[in-house]
Amino acid sequence: MPAPLLKIEDLHVEFKVYEGVLRVLNGVQLIVNPGERVGLVGEAGCGKTTTMKCILQILPSPPSRTTEGRIFFNERDIRQMKAHEIQDVRGKGISMIFQDPTAALNPVFSIGDQLTTVIRCNSRTTLSKKGIHQRAITALREVQLPDPNRIFDGYPIQLSGGMRQRVCIAMALATEPELLIADEPTTSLDVTIQDQILRLLNELVDEHGTSVIFITHSLGVVREMADRVYVMYAGCIVEGAEKSELFSDPLHPYTRGLMSAVPKLTGGGIAEGIPGRIPDYLDPPSGCRFHPRCPYATEECKAERPELTRIRGSHEVACFAVERGEINAQ
Amino acid sequence: MPNEILNVVALQKFFFTTQGTVRAVDRVSFSITENETLGLVGESGSGKSTVAYTVVGIYAPTDGKIYFRGEDRSQPVAKRPKSLKRAIQIVFQDPGTSLNPRRTIKQILELPLKVHHLTAGDRKLEVANLLRRVELPADYMYKSPHMLGGGERQMVAIARALATEPKLIILDEPTSALDVSIQAKIINMLIKFQEEMNLSYLFITHDLSLMRNVATRVAIMYLGKICEVAYTAEFFRNPLHPYTKMLLSSIPVVLEEEEELKPTKVISKGEIPSPVNVPPGCSFHTRCPVRKEICMQADPEMVEASEGHFVRCHLVSGQEAVASS
Amino acid sequence: MPRLDNSIFKRRLEALRKGWYKFSKNPVSVVGLFFVLAVSFLAAFAPYIAPYPSHAGRFVNFAEASQPPSLRHICGTDVFGRDVLSRTFFGFRYSLMMGIVVLALVVPVGVILGLIAGYYRGTWIDTVIMRITDVFLAVPPLILALAVCSVLTPSVFHAMMAVSLMWWPWYTRLVYGLASSLRNEFFVQAAEVTGASKPHILFREILPNCVSSIFTKMSLDMGWVILIGSSLSFVGLGAQPPTPDLGTMVADGAKYLPDQWWIAIFPALAIMITVLGFNLLGDGFRDLFALEEI
Numbered sequence: 001m002p003a004p005l006l007k008i009e010d011l012h013v014e015f016k017v018y019e020g021v022l023r024v025l026n027g028v029q030l031i032v033n034p035g036e037r038v039g040l041v042g043e044a045g046c047g048k049t050t051t052m053k054c055i056l057q058i059l060p061s062p063p064s065r066t067t068e069g070r071i072f073f074n075e076r077d078i079r080q081m082k083a084h085e086i087q088d089v090r091g092k093g094i095s096m097i098f099q100d101p102t103a104a105l106n107p108v109f110s111i112g113d114q115l116t117t118v119i120r121c122n123s124r125t126t127l128s129k130k131g132i133h134q135r136a137i138t139a140l141r142e143v144q145l146p147d148p149n150r151i152f153d154g155y156p157i158q159l160s161g162g163m164r165q166r167v168c169i170a171m172a173l174a175t176e177p178e179l180l181i182a183d184e185p186t187t188s189l190d191v192t193i194q195d196q197i198l199r200l201l202n203e204l205v206d207e208h209g210t211s212v213i214f215i216t217h218s219l220g221v222v223r224e225m226a227d228r229v230y231v232m233y234a235g236c237i238v239e240g241a242e243k244s245e246l247f248s249d250p251l252h253p254y255t256r257g258l259m260s261a262v263p264k265l266t267g268g269g270i271a272e273g274i275p276g277r278i279p280d281y282l283d284p285p286s287g288c289r290f291h292p293r294c295p296y297a298t299e300e301c302k303a304e305r306p307e308l309t310r311i312r313g314s315h316e317v318a319c320f321a322v323e324r325g326e327i328n329a330q
Numbered sequence: 331m332p333n334e335i336l337n338v339v340a341l342q343k344f345f346f347t348t349q350g351t352v353r354a355v356d357r358v359s360f361s362i363t364e365n366e367t368l369g370l371v372g373e374s375g376s377g378k379s380t381v382a383y384t385v386v387g388i389y390a391p392t393d394g395k396i397y398f399r400g401e402d403r404s405q406p407v408a409k410r411p412k413s414l415k416r417a418i419q420i421v422f423q424d425p426g427t428s429l430n431p432r433r434t435i436k437q438i439l440e441l442p443l444k445v446h447h448l449t450a451g452d453r454k455l456e457v458a459n460l461l462r463r464v465e466l467p468a469d470y471m472y473k474s475p476h477m478l479g480g481g482e483r484q485m486v487a488i489a490r491a492l493a494t495e496p497k498l499i500i501l502d503e504p505t506s507a508l509d510v511s512i513q514a515k516i517i518n519m520l521i522k523f524q525e526e527m528n529l530s531y532l533f534i535t536h537d538l539s540l541m542r543n544v545a546t547r548v549a550i551m552y553l554g555k556i557c558e559v560a561y562t563a564e565f566f567r568n569p570l571h572p573y574t575k576m577l578l579s580s581i582p583v584v585l586e587e588e589e590e591l592k593p594t595k596v597i598s599k600g601e602i603p604s605p606v607n608v609p610p611g612c613s614f615h616t617r618c619p620v621r622k623e624i625c626m627q628a629d630p631e632m633v634e635a636s637e638g639h640f641v642r643c644h645l646v647s648g649q650e651a652v653a654s655s
Numbered sequence: 656m657p658r659l660d661n662s663i664f665k666r667r668l669e670a671l672r673k674g675w676y677k678f679s680k681n682p683v684s685v686v687g688l689f690f691v692l693a694v695s696f697l698a699a700f701a702p703y704i705a706p707y708p709s710h711a712g713r714f715v716n717f718a719e720a721s722q723p724p725s726l727r728h729i730c731g732t733d734v735f736g737r738d739v740l741s742r743t744f745f746g747f748r749y750s751l752m753m754g755i756v757v758l759a760l761v762v763p764v765g766v767i768l769g770l771i772a773g774y775y776r777g778t779w780i781d782t783v784i785m786r787i788t789d790v791f792l793a794v795p796p797l798i799l800a801l802a803v804c805s806v807l808t809p810s811v812f813h814a815m816m817a818v819s820l821m822w823w824p825w826y827t828r829l830v831y832g833l834a835s836s837l838r839n840e841f842f843v844q845a846a847e848v849t850g851a852s853k854p855h856i857l858f859r860e861i862l863p864n865c866v867s868s869i870f871t872k873m874s875l876d877m878g879w880v881i882l883i884g885s886s887l888s889f890v891g892l893g894a895q896p897p898t899p900d901l902g903t904m905v906a907d908g909a910k911y912l913p914d915q916w917w918i919a920i921f922p923a924l925a926i927m928i929t930v931l932g933f934n935l936l937g938d939g940f941r942d943l944f945a946l947e948e949i
Contacts, residue, residue, distance in 0.1 A: 043509035043510070043511060043512075044480070044509050160601050162601055163601075190373035190374055190536060190602070191373070191536060191537075191538075191577060191580045191581060192373065192576055192577060192580045192598040193373075193598075193601060194580065194582070195579075195580035195582075195598040196598050196599070198582075217509060217510075218510075218582060219510075219584045220539075220581070220582030220583050220584050221582045223582060223583070223584055224582045247584060247585070248586075257511065258510060258511060259584060261510045261511045261513070261514035262510050262539075262584050263510075263513075263517075263537070263539040263540040263542065263543045263544075264539060264542070264543070264583070264584070264585060264587075264588055265538070265539050265542055265566065265578075265581065265583055265588040265591050265592070266542075266585065266587050266588055266591060267542045267543055267562075267563075267566070268543070269518075269521075269543050270513075270514045270517055270518060270540075270543050270544075271514060272514055272515065272518060273510065273511040273514035273515065274511045277479065277481070277482075277512075278479075
C-alpha cells in the first residue's frame with residue numbers, strides 16, 4: 001500500500017467571535033490515497049469548507065485558530081511548513097475549484113490572461129511565451145469548450161455559468177496538480193449542465209491520474225463522482241466507506257437520516273429525516289456531537305466522543321451504537 | 331369536476347431590453363384545481379419564475395389571461411383588490427432576501443395581519459400562534475432574520491404566507507437553498523398545511539425528484555414554453571418529451587432502484603439558449619438527440635398523448651402531422 | 656406572555672453591548688467618538704468650563720494683549736487680550752450648531768425625495784426629481800454660499816441657508832441609488848404582494864436598510880459643513896465679530912502669523928479635531944450597522 005497523498009489527523013479549528021469561541025472542527029481525520037476520488041459530504045455549516053481551507057492554509061487568522069492536528073501532504077506536515085513551501089503546495093501540489101465560477105474569475109481580465117498567469121506562475125517546466133499560450137489553448141480544448149481560441153480572448157461575462165466552471169476546471173488542471181479540491185463545483189448549475197460537468201471532471205481526472213476531494217452537500221452527486229465517501233457532521237467525520245458500501249449499507253444514524261431525507265425518484269413521500277437542528281458551535285454537545293438528535297443515544301454517547309473505527313473492509317464509523325452492535329449491517 | 335382555482339391562458343411575458351426582446355414566457359397555459367400541487371419544473375432561464383411573478387402580479391402580463399376562481403385577474407398587483415392579495419401568496423426562493431434584515435420577526439409577521447385587519451385580539455398572541463404553526467418557539471418574534479438559520483427563515487416566510495389564510499400559494503424554489511434534512515421538514519410541513527387549509531400550490535422548482543414526492547401534476551418548461559404536462563405517476567412512468575428524458579437521466583440519485591427508473595441514458599449536451607434568440611421551430615432542437623428536419627422549421631403543437639398527458643413534440647404528434655399534410 | 660415582556664430591557668442591553676463590541680473593534684472609530692464627545696461636551700458646558708467666559712463677547716483688555724501660552728492663558732491671548740482657549744470652547748458651539756442645523760434641514764428633504772425617486776425609478780416622478788437634483792448638484796455649495804452671503808447681509812443664518820440649499824441633493828442621490836436597488840429585493844415584493852401601503856414600503860421596508868449609509872454620510876458631512884462654515888467665516892461672510900467662531904478666529908489670527916502663532920493655530924487645531932472626529936466616527940457607524948450572519 002503506497003503512502004497516502006493527504007492525511008489529516010485529529011484536526012481542531014476554532015473561530016473567535018463576539019459571543020465566544022466557535023469550536024468548528026472537532027478532530028477531523030481523513031485520508032486521500034494517490035489517484036483516489038474522495039467525496040466529502042455534509043450539510044451546510046458542518047465544516048467541509050473549513051477543512052479544505054485549513055489544508056490550503058487560507059483560513060483568515062484571526063478569527064480562526066488551528067488548535068490541534070496534523071495535515072500531511074506527501075508525508076510532510078503542512079502546518080510545519082514555511083510560507084514559501086506552503087505557496088509551492090498551493091501552486092503545484094493542490095488546486096481548487098470553487099462553488100461559484102463567477103466569483104472565482106476576475107471580470108476585468110480576459111480568460112486567456114487569467115489562464116496564462118496561472119500556468120506561468122506555477123509551471124514546473126520553463127515554457128516560452130508561445131508554449132504557455134499553446135498550453136492554455138490545450139487546457140481549454142480539454143474541457144471541451146467550443147472554439148478555444150475565441151474563448152481565450154473572451155471575458156468571463158461572455159460565458160454561461162457552465163462554461164465558466166469549465167474554464168475554472170481548465171485553470172485548476174493546467175498546473176498538473178497531484179490533488180484537486182472541488183468545493184461544490186456544480187451546486188450553482190442546472191441539472192443537465194451538472195451532469196455534463198461531472199462527466200467531464202471524471203474523464204479529466206482519469207486521464208491525468210489526479211486525486212480528488214469532492215466536497216458536496218448532495219449524496220446523489222457524490223455517488224456519481226467519488227470512489228470513497230466521508231460523511232461529515234458538526235465538525236467530525238462520522239462515517240467513511242467505499243461508495244457502493246456506503247450507499248447500500250449506511251451505518252451511522254446521521255448518514256441513515258440523511259439518506260432517508262433525500263427525495264427519491266421512486267416516490268413514496270419524504271421521510272422526516274433527522275429531528276432537531278445542527279448544534280451551536282459556541283456550546284457544542286458533549287461526547288458525540290450527534291447525540292441530541294440520535295435515537296440510539298445513551299449516557300456513553302453524552303460522555304465520550306466516539307473514535308472513527310473500522311467496522312469491516314474500508315468501512316469506518318464513529319458511533320458507539322454501531323460498536324455495541326445495536327445498528328447492524330444489512 | 332374539481333374546483334378550478336387558477337387558470338392561466340396563453341400567458342405571455344416579454345421584457346424589452348437593449349439587446350432585444352426577452353421572450354421569458356411565451357403562450358403558457360395551465361390550470362390548478364383546489365388542493366392540487368402543480369410542479370412547474372425547468373432550468374434557470376426557462377421562465378418558470380417569471381410565470382410565478384406574473385401570476386402573483388409582480389409583473390403585468392404582456393398578453394394572455396390569468397383567471398382566479400373564474401374571474402379575470404390579469405392585472406398587476408397595484409391594481410388588484412385587497413381580497414385577491416389575501417388569497418394569493420408567495421414564498422420566495424432565498425429566505426435570506428425575502429425577509430427584511432432590519433425588521434424583527436414580529437414586525438414581519440404582523441404586516442399581513444395589519445393590512446388585512448385579521449387580528450381580533452392580541453396581535454402578539456396571533457404572531458406567536460403563527461410561529462407555533464411552523465414549529466418555531468414564540469420568543470423568535472424578537473429576533474432578526476439574520477439571527478436565524480436558513481431553514482428557520484424559510485419557515486417564517488411560510489408563516490407570513492399563511493397569515494392571510496390564502497387559497498393559492500406560489501412556492502418559488504422554497505427549499506433549493508436548504509439542506510435535505512431541512513427540506514424534508516419544510517416539505518412535510520407544506521403538505522400538512524395543504525391538507526389542513528385546503529390549499530393549492532404552484533410549486534416552482536428545478537428538482538424533479540422532489541416533484542415525484544410532492545406534486546399532483548408536473549409541467550416541464552423550456553425557453554418560456556411548457557413542453558410536457560402529466561399526472562405525476564404517469565409522468566415518471568412514461569416521459570415522452572426528449573427534454574424530459576434528458577432532465578431525468580441527468581439527475582444524480584442515491585439508490586439502485588432509482589437508477590433503473592431513469593430513461594436509458596440520454597446524454598445531456600449543450601446549454602439552454604438565451605431567451606433573446608429563441609431558436610426557430612421547436613426551441614429544443616439545438617440540444618435534441620432525436621431531432622428531425624421538421625423540428626427546425628415548425629413549432630410543434632401541444633397534443634394529448636394519453637388522458638391528461640400533454641406533450642409538445644413532433645415525434646409524438648408526428649403521425650398526425652404527417653397525415654394532415 | 657409576561658415572561659417575554661420582562662426580557663425586553665435585557666435584550667436592549669445585550670443589543671447595546673453587542674453594538675459597542677462591533678463599534679469598538681476598530682480603535683480608530685473609538686478615537687473619533689472620543690473627539691466628538693469631547694467637543695460636544697466642551698461646547699455644551701462652555702460657560703462653566705471656559706476659564707474666562709466673558710472673553711467670548713465684547714471684551715477688551717489691552718494690558719494682556721497678544722500674550723503667548725502661559726499657565727494663566729494656556730493657549731495665549733489675542734490682540735484684544737481675550738483668552739484664546741475660552742473663545743475656542745465657545746467657537747465649538749457655533750461650529751456644531753452650523754453642522755446640526757444644516758443636516759437637520761437637509762437630511763429629511765434629501766432622504767424623502769431620494770426614497771420616492773428610487774421607488775418610482777423609470778417613471779416621470781424619478782425623472783423630475785433627479786433632474787432637479789442634478790441642477791442643484793452642478794452648483795458648488797461654497798461658491799453659492801459666498802454669493803448668497805455677499806448679496807444678503809453676511810450672517811451665520813444666511814450661511815446655513817445657503818449651504819442647506821446646495822446640500823440636500825447629495826442625500827437624494829445616495830438614497831436614490833439604495834432605494835432603486837432595494838425596491839427589487841424580495842422582501843419589498845413580499846410586502847407589495849401582501850398589499851402593504853406605499854408609506855409602509857418606503858419608510859418601514861426600504862428606509863431602515865438605508866440608515867447605515869445615511870448615518871455614515873451624515874457623520875462625514877458634519878465635518879464638511881463645519882469646514883464650509885469656517886471657510887465662510889474666514890473670508891468674513893459668516894459669523895461676524897465679536898462672535899467667537901473658529902473660522903473667524905483663524906482668519907483674524909492669520910494676520911499675526913508667524914510671530915503670534917497661537918492666535919490662529921489653536922482654533923485651527925480645534926476645527927481639525929472636530930472634523931477629524933466626525934470623519935472617524937463615520938467608519939464606526941458603518942461597522943455598527945453591519946449585519947453578520949450566523
